[in-house]
Amino acid sequence: MxxxxxxxxxxxxxxxxxxxxxxTGALAAKAGERGMAVESEVIHLGSxxxxxxSGCRACFERGEAACPHKDDIASLAAxxxxxxxxxFASPVYVDDVSGLMKNFIDRLAYFCHRPGFxxxxxxxxxxxxxxSAARAIRTLQTALIxxxxxxxxxxxxxxxxxMQKTEAKxxxxxxxxxxxxxxxxxxxxSPTRQPSLLDLVVFQIQKKAWLKAxxxxxxxxYDYRYWKDNxxxxxxxxxxxxxxxxxxxxxxxxxxxxxxxxxx
Ligand SMILES: Cc1cc2nc3c(=O)[nH]c(=O)nc-3n(C[C@H](O)[C@H](O)[C@H](O)COP(=O)(O)O)c2cc1C
Numbered sequence: 001m002x003x004x005x006x007x008x009x010x011x012x013x014x015x016x017x018x019x020x021x022x023x024t025g026a027l028a029a030k031a032g033e034r035g036m037a038v039e040s041e042v043i044h045l046g047s048x049x050x051x052x053x054s055g056c057r058a059c060f061e062r063g064e065a066a067c068p069h070k071d072d073i074a075s076l077a078a079x080x081x082x083x084x085x086x087x088f089a090s091p092v093y094v095d096d097v098s099g100l101m102k103n104f105i106d107r108l109a110y111f112c113h114r115p116g117f118x119x120x121x122x123x124x125x126x127x128x129x130x131x132s133a134a135r136a137i138r139t140l141q142t143a144l145i146x147x148x149x150x151x152x153x154x155x156x157x158x159x160x161x162x163m164q165k166t167e168a169k170x171x172x173x174x175x176x177x178x179x180x181x182x183x184x185x186x187x188x189x190s191p192t193r194q195p196s197l198l199d200l201v202v203f204q205i206q207k208k209a210w211l212k213a214x215x216x217x218x219x220x221x222y223d224y225r226y227w228k229d230n231x232x233x234x235x236x237x238x239x240x241x242x243x244x245x246x247x248x249x250x251x252x253x254x255x256x257x258x259x260x261x262x263x264x
Pocket of ligand 1: 095128
């Protein structure tokens with residue numbers, strides 16, 4: 001099994017790197033104790049070529065292959081689809097994610113229209129100097145839930161301008177051990193995990209939105225066709241993947257989707 005870490009800090013060996021180094025170390029140790037084979041890959045967005053989103057909407061209207069930028073974003077999306085769990089980590093810049101991370105999210109915004117991660121677990125980390133990491137975490141979680149991810153948790157780390165690794169270990173070693181155990185449990189549960197109420201509600205709302213907005217001037221949009229071709233508009237379809245769905249949660253999600261549909 002593979003965990004891919006997406007690091008949105010442009011500062012190598014900074015605070016976010018320190019947290020990811022501790023987390024990959026804890027994961028290796030705990031996976032070994034459990035006899036699990038877990039590979040970790042850290043991708044530094046700062047070392048990739050990612051042009052700024054030009055806002056042309058080509059990816060929305062004609063598909064991601066129509067993006068005018070020919071850079072590393074397609075191979076990054078492929079790496080994200082190939083792994084079993086993702087961890088997104090960003091420093092807090094002016095109360096939100098770094099510009100590097102934000103542009104990365106923007107370049108992949110077509111996944112908000114055509115979710116490509118059907119229940120894959122994702123964990124969010126934000127490091128901050130002194131203030132709250134809440135908004136940065138929310139920015140990442142908002143993107144990830146609409147891309148189809150199952151949110152498995154989030155953690156913020158208050159670290160000042162640059163925390164020494166020894167201090168980071170002392171302060172956060174236990175917390176990071178807990179996150180590592182959590183991620184391993186997510187990996188073990190993944191094949192049989194039922195979608196949560198939040199997963200089901202987001203699916204129902206997106207379904208309503210694309211059913212309503214998907215036909216323009218009598219023509220099916222690219223997004224509409226994607227949803228249709230996947231069978232997600234089928235009235236019996238409750239989630240992106242053919243996962244087992246709890247009937248009570250499903251009923252609640254359909255009700256929430258129905259209500260949201262009145263306002264979309
Ligand atoms: C441009 C910039 C903006 C920042 N904005 C904030 C902020 O709004 N609140 C805060 O508490 N820390 C802020 N910080 C501090 C970083 O969030 C903090 O030091 C973080 O852990 C740095 O991670 P890194 O070493 O991986 O880049 C800022 C740092 C920079 C460079």
